[in-house]
Amino acid sequence: MLPYYSMTQAQGLSSLLKWEVHPDFSREPVTLLAGSGSVRKIVLGTILALLATTADVTAVSAADAGNTGDGTLTIANPAVTTAVKEGVYTVVCTDPAVDTGTFEVSDPDGKSIGTAKVGVAFGKQIRFTIADGATDFVAGDRFEVTVTKGDINPNAGKVVAWDPAGAAGSEIPWGIAATTAEAPDGTDLDLGLIALRRQVLCFEKGIVWPDGVTAAQKAEALEALEEQGIVVRTA
Template sequence: MTTVTEGRHAGEFLLSEANFHRSRENATIAFSQTLLAGTVLGRIAVVAGVVATAAADAGNTAGAGALTLANPAVSSKVKDGVYNIVCTEPATNGGTFEVTDPTGKSIGKATVGVAFNKEIKFTIADANDFVAGDRFTVTVEADAEDFQYVAYNPAGADGSEVAVALAIYGVVTPADATAPAVIIARDAEVNGHQIEWPAGITAAAKADAIQALEARGIIIRN
């Protein structure tokens, strides 16, 4: 007798969602993805479509150095919004700047004369010495179409390591093409027993992902 195993149904994991499809979002699934319904998703920026602009604060020390963006100016981990780069440790012919992302989270320290190469990429040149509080901003303009979704990967370093959404339907993309999809992006309750996690995920990584989803209003019920 042949045994047939029934697979996951589209949206089967959903317990509740917001009215008028507010929980849902149109999305683009990146190349080389095999997603089941309920797969946890990360998001990566398509660098070529992102615009970044740097500016020095009007109150900076007269004649202080400049910030020059790299080419490309961002990585696939970049977020939409304004990054702040603030001098925290002045030094003669140098200095250290704290870099915070649009959510206010620190993403590292930039040293004058040394390339900073994280979510945004730049080098600060020395001229007149900076003082504490001198700052630059980098404004990132990344629209929804500048992002693609991939399976959540806690070991990733490209943006896939942050859980942001759930796949409603199963999707398979080839190595040379993307595909449209509808995802759960916010404000929903889901059945934790019907969520697709990466194979071998640790308890700590799963806890981090659940917390990241909760921050977007996606609550996992077990």
């Protein structure tokens, strides 16, 4: 009987990438943050996060004193995404309803960034959930969210593996690794890691998820990627 051999081969890009508009447009070379105490390794298919410009961002909410509804707005943890602006965000009820309602969210420049519904988490630039109270909201009820940025993050613009429980930008999906790369302990890797960033179609089976990730976190990550033009087919 002839001997039988088997081997396990690391997945290639074709296991992840189904389509892209053009490599020069869809792919982007990125800097991998230095390892901390050991080598920092990123394998092909890892969801990447871009570290934010600021290391410390605070968001404080306040209900308008003239509100009729007595529901509350609770800031999430983390409170913001990497796209957040410093200043005051307004959250105004535009479509009241019994035990619910819809609010228009505007950035500090007065530009609408979306709508938030009572009881549903909002996650664009600022992250929060509005809860219903004993008295329903009426049109014009409002909240203000004041965002203050702290010290400049020296690691801004570098990437790490996405961590849904992270901070400083590591909690926000930003791209998908198209190569495997390692950053030595204490030294950034400036060349060698390529990210899929825009106008791509990927296979979900090619995604390398972090340990302990939940189904809800996966769904939120895929939604965040799709908003950037990174579409992941789950079937």
